[in-house]
Amino acid sequence: MKSFTTVATLLALAGAITPANAQVTFGPVLAGPGQSVRLVSRSTTTGGTIQVEKDGRTSNGTIVLARDRELSWTFRNPGPDGSLRGMVTIANIASHSSVTLDGKKDEKDDASPLNGKMFAMSKPVTGDWKFELDGSVPLRRIENEIAELTIYLKRKWYPQRKVSLGESWEFDPAWIRMIIERDLKNAQTIGTMSLRQIRHTAGRDVAVIDISIRSSGGEFRADGTEVSSQVELSGQVLVNLKTMLEESLELKGTVVTRTGKPGESKTVTLPLHLQVTKTLVGN
Numbered sequence: 001m002k003s004f005t006t007v008a009t010l011l012a013l014a015g016a017i018t019p020a021n022a023q024v025t026f027g028p029v030l031a032g033p034g035q036s037v038r039l040v041s042r043s044t045t046t047g048g049t050i051q052v053e054k055d056g057r058t059s060n061g062t063i064v065l066a067r068d069r070e071l072s073w074t075f076r077n078p079g080p081d082g083s084l085r086g087m088v089t090i091a092n093i094a095s096h097s098s099v100t101l102d103g104k105k106d107e108k109d110d111a112s113p114l115n116g117k118m119f120a121m122s123k124p125v126t127g128d129w130k131f132e133l134d135g136s137v138p139l140r141r142i143e144n145e146i147a148e149l150t151i152y153l154k155r156k157w158y159p160q161r162k163v164s165l166g167e168s169w170e171f172d173p174a175w176i177r178m179i180i181e182r183d184l185k186n187a188q189t190i191g192t193m194s195l196r197q198i199r200h201t202a203g204r205d206v207a208v209i210d211i212s213i214r215s216s217g218g219e220f221r222a223d224g225t226e227v228s229s230q231v232e233l234s235g236q237v238l239v240n241l242k243t244m245l246e247e248s249l250e251l252k253g254t255v256v257t258r259t260g261k262p263g264e265s266k267t268v269t270l271p272l273h274l275q276v277t278k279t280l281v282g283n
Contacts, residue, residue, distance in 0.1 A: 022165045022198055024207055026158035029244050034282045036074040036089075037245070041276040043067045043179060048271065050101060054264040061101030063268060067179060068094050071149075072281065073121070084123040088131070090114040093145055112145050113137040121153075129153045144178075151175045157193065168194040173213050176233075176251070176274070189215035193237070209237040211251065229257045233272065249276040 029037060048063040070091040078084055093112035098105065120132040129150050133139070139146075157171045173191035190213070197208040211234065218228035233253035239246050251274040258267045 023162040024165075024195060024198065024241065025162050026207075026239065027244050031075065031243070031280055032282075035280045036072045036282050038072040038279050038281045039069065039276065040278075041067075041069040041179065041274070043272060043274040045270040045272055049269045050099060051267045052101065052265070059102050061099060063100075063270065064096075064098040065270065066096045068092055069179070074282075079122075082125045086121050087118060088121055088149065089118045090116065090145075112142060114142055114145055121149075123153075148175070148178050151178055163195050165195055165198065168192055176213060177215065177231075179274070188217050189213065189231075196236075198241070205241040206247070207239040207241055209239065211235050211237055211249075213251070213253075223261070225259055225261045227257070227259050229255070231255050233274070235274075243280060245278055245280060246276075247278060250274065 031037060043066070045063065045065045048065065050061045050063045052059045052061075071088060071093070072091070073086055073088045075084065075086040090112070092115055094115070095110045096108070098107045100106075114137065117134075117136075119134065121129055122132070123129045131146055131149065133142075152175045155172070155175050159169050163169070169192070171191045171193055173189060176191075177189060192212045194210045195207060196210045199206040199208060213231060213233040215231040216229065218226065220226055231253065233251045235249070235251035237246055238248045251272070253272055255270045255272050256268070258265065260266070
């Protein structure tokens with residue numbers, strides 16, 4: 001009996017081994033009728049520092065940031081002209097910051113006026129995503145949140161072909177860049193993904209993808225201020241190959257930003273931890 005159990009275990013393990021020449025074709029999320037995609041993201045810093053130099057004096061302090069996103073969207077049947085349509089529900093978009101400098105603490109909490117709202121989104125065949133807001137909140141106040149949603153829906157992270165185990169490819173991490181630091185819009189960014197493994201578990205296969213993001217850049221502003229930034233992040237994405245849903249994304253690394261002009265400068269160093277989970281909810 002023991003021998004039989006051992007053989008059965010070995011056969012099970014053998015069946016779970018992914019061939020070295022395995023290939024994966026990524027595609028759109030396959031949500032069922034009435035299902036929505038729920039996204040939850042949280043980016044936090046631990047041990048962030050801030051250094052300010054002004055008039056020959058240096059001040060050191062600490063900085064803590066947390067940004068939370070929870071939203072869901074449902075795609076409806078395409079319109080007669082082929083346009084894409086859907087609904088977005090915002091459960092929570094909020095941020096918290098705490099800066100301590102020279103013994104003085106400054107804390108701020110910011111919640112989006114979109115919280116608790118639902119609105120339609122659409123994309124014509126030859127156009128971009130648009131959101132149908134009801135006018136109850138000023139557009140200028142929420143333009144960053146709308147831009148973030150637009151960039152997320154436009155993102156193209158995976159090749160439109162078969163990807164072999166061990167293969168790497170470049171992608172545009174614009175959405176990630178937006179949710180970690182808005183000052184990086186003009187930075188030169190390189191994002192790389194690599195299909196490391198295919199995990200076989202009961203009822204599902206999961207693609208394990210290594211991810212690396214490197215970004216640096218700078219600019220001179222009209223008032224003489226110089227702004228520079230640098231990002232180094234690495235982590236993993238897990239994609240359910242049955243539903244094509246990115247069930248989790250985790251990145252860790254460091255974000256450094258510096259602003260300066262003659263006689264003064266500010267340098268912020270943030271160890272970053274970004275976690276994103278997505279689930280299918282509904283029928």
